[in-house]
Amino acid sequence: MAYREKLYKIVFESDTRAGKLFDVWLLWLILVSITITILDSVPNINSTLKLQFYLAEWFFTILFSVEYLLRIFISPKPFRYIFSFWGFIDLLAILPTFFSLFFYGYHYLLVVRIFRLLRVFRILKLARFNREARILLDALKASSYKIGIFFSAVLTIVVLMGTIMYVVESGENGFSSIPQSIYWAIITITTVGYGDIVPHTVLGKFISSFAMLIGYAIIAVPTGIITVEVGKSTNKKQKCPMCNKLAPTSANYCSYCGTKLNQNSHERDS
Template structure:
């Protein structure tokens, strides 16, 4: 039998769950707004701290703010572990790992000392930027985008395979045309040049010198502009379809019976599932 002093815990966990994971209540919305601002301000603090002049002028303020946000996010992470029904599942979920990464770096710096480790400490503290990924749980559109990307993954993989095949062919061709004298010292290096050219980045570290090589490069550059438009069209089409499906579901969920006020009827329903009145 549980101790009488701890009988309130299930109800407390339930109330906290509604606030932390829900957005339907006033307290839940307030929690989300405060957390949103904390994430934005903490990431802004990380960015400003990377500017040497600002860091030197406000070193104490950055130190205080970092520990303030770290403690705040630690409390939030602990709350989520405490109130969720499956703590282990949450801890190893995408957002669980992100929440942990948002707090861990500051604590790690307590155990790493010495001047030679300053670079390591700085790189560890850069992981604080993962806090911005916590914004994803508040964006409804993020689910639309993720569904669109998931639906188009096969088309994108086929597209990437075709582009890589083209890069291999063109890279090998340029290796044969230009050779090592122009910087195309190997087929892998020539493939690197082809990928850079197709993506229209054009670093300029390798460039064809012969007329034939320049003609092939010009053709590949023009192809690059056409190729870039392909994945954009694929993802855009899937996003439009995902958004259309979402609106259909919302419309069906909001369908209301005039007689009894029951909502959530199927789109093709003729009669109310609660009172049997005609819809």
């Protein structure tokens, strides 16, 4: 089945001119479809171009559905593609339109197609960006336990502070329940401050001031944790297979003997 192999190289890879052209056209189609979905939510534009938007929406959905089925057909391992990250995103890009036949408003979820634009990194062969993305993901994984403990502590503070404010304000001034008071604590600690719930008592104002000061520390802590882990990932070394000397993971060649490094990494990026 030589034609399936040819189609696979065009659709799944971007090493050839045809493959790169296919991906570029696909990106433009995704951009146009997202733009139409966004404009469709504007009442003045929607009232004028409602039919055109509806037809365009189905045109793109049918087009992306054919592309999705084509990817399944030409893939050597169809189920591997279907249950992969990209397979899931490609399916999400077409489902909202079909759901909108039964449920109003679901077609606006077509903006999930924006995730498909991440393919631009594969098209442009930006191996460096892929490496940096891996460093960031490794840092997030390494710091996930610390961040989890930190957010548990924040949740405890928020619940405690919300409960105290409910008691201090005597259930008035917007603090009508503990959940409502917890909502106030969250928007205050995150320094959002919508202003829809405001304490009126002296003690309540003092507690809210304290909560705002805590908010700055809460923003800084996870940033610091992730920054440290990124620094650790960046400073990792790799061993040269020829001279056994250590070199940065970003190095392509050994600075001691000139041996090519990162061969496996480049193969993954291509």
